[in-house]
Amino acid sequence: EAGVAQSPRYKIIEKRQSVAFWCNPISGHATLYWYQQILGQGPKLLIQFQNNGVVDDSQLPKDRFSAERLKGVDSTLKIQPAKLEDSAVYLCASSLNSARFFGPGTRLTVL
Amino acid sequence: GEDVEQSLFLSVREGDSSVINCTYTDSSSTYLYWYKQEPGAGLQLLTYIFSNMDMKQDQRLTVLLNKKDKHLSLRIADTQTGDSAIYFCAEVQNRDDKIIFGKGTRLHILP
Numbered sequence: 001e002a003g004v005a006q007s008p009r010y011k012i013i014e015k016r017q018s019v020a021f022w023c024n025p026i027s028g029h030a031t032l033y034w035y036q037q038i039l040g041q042g043p044k045l046l047i048q049f050q051n052n053g054v055v056d057d058s059q060l061p062k063d064r065f066s067a068e069r070l071k072g073v074d075s076t077l078k079i080q081p082a083k084l085e086d087s088a089v090y091l092c093a094s095s096l097n098s099a100r101f102f103g104p105g106t107r108l109t110v111l
Numbered sequence: 112g113e114d115v116e117q118s119l120f121l122s123v124r125e126g127d128s129s130v131i132n133c134t135y136t137d138s139s140s141t142y143l144y145w146y147k148q149e150p151g152a153g154l155q156l157l158t159y160i161f162s163n164m165d166m167k168q169d170q171r172l173t174v175l176l177n178k179k180d181k182h183l184s185l186r187i188a189d190t191q192t193g194d195s196a197i198y199f200c201a202e203v204q205n206r207d208d209k210i211i212f213g214k215g216t217r218l219h220i221l222p
Contacts, residue, residue: 004153042115042199042212043154056209091153098142098203100210102154 002026004103006092012109018080021106025073025094031055033100034067034077035091043091049075082110115213117200122219129187131216133200138181140202145174145185148197148215157185157198187218195220 005024013019025032030051035043046065048056052072060067064083069075079086087110093100115135123129135143141162146154160167160174160183167174173186187194197215204211 006153040214042201042214044212045209056207093154098208099144099156099159101156102146104153107151 004092004094004101006090006103006106008106009104010107010109012111013082014111015084016081018078019082019108020076020078021090021092021108023075023077023092023103025075025092026096026101029094029096029101030072031095032069032075033093033095034075035093035102037089037091037105039088046077046090079108082108084110086110115200115202115211117198117213117216119214120217120219122221123190124221125190125192127190129185129190129194129218131185131187131198131200131218133183133185133213135181135183135200135202135211137202137204137206137211138178139205141205142203143174143176143183144199144201144203144210145172145183146199146201146212148199150196154199190218190220192220194218 007022032049034046037043046060047067049069052069067077089105089107091105092103117133144159145157147157148154171188175184197217199215200213201210
């Protein structure tokens, strides 16, 4: 069974630039999550989708972050404009029941 | 609060057993997880335990759950150099199905 795929693996941008991350969940997993993991901390939920609907985006900084999952499969997370404090690993996860399976993450560095 | 707490570091000699401890907050948590994160990688689901279980064993891994004290532990028998990683404890809260992560325990293997 293929795991959760993410791209790119690494991204370096300057502050105020825009960036987008892509995630392809495990086939058949209806629930998709985006997490932000700052160095030295556990992952923090940004947004949760159930199929193509948003279940929870209470921790998403909506002034600069957006996410979509138009066809209920792949998802993109965008940051526009980026700030220095957005430097982190962005993890995508999917689940069928409660167990979350994580992708390798995208490491974002904002200079 | 929503804190899941773990010690930040653990050093163990190769071949010895490692015991990583965690305390959680939600007495009604349904699932408790252990994830492993190697450098530059995403989170790998190692094992999980249902809240109605006291113990779960899977090859070198033993999970013990003390619901009264809200204490979870992960024992790795015969620790190998490949076990060097950060181990995250996580609980799924019953009221909203949110997963809350600890800050991770960095396991260092001594030769």
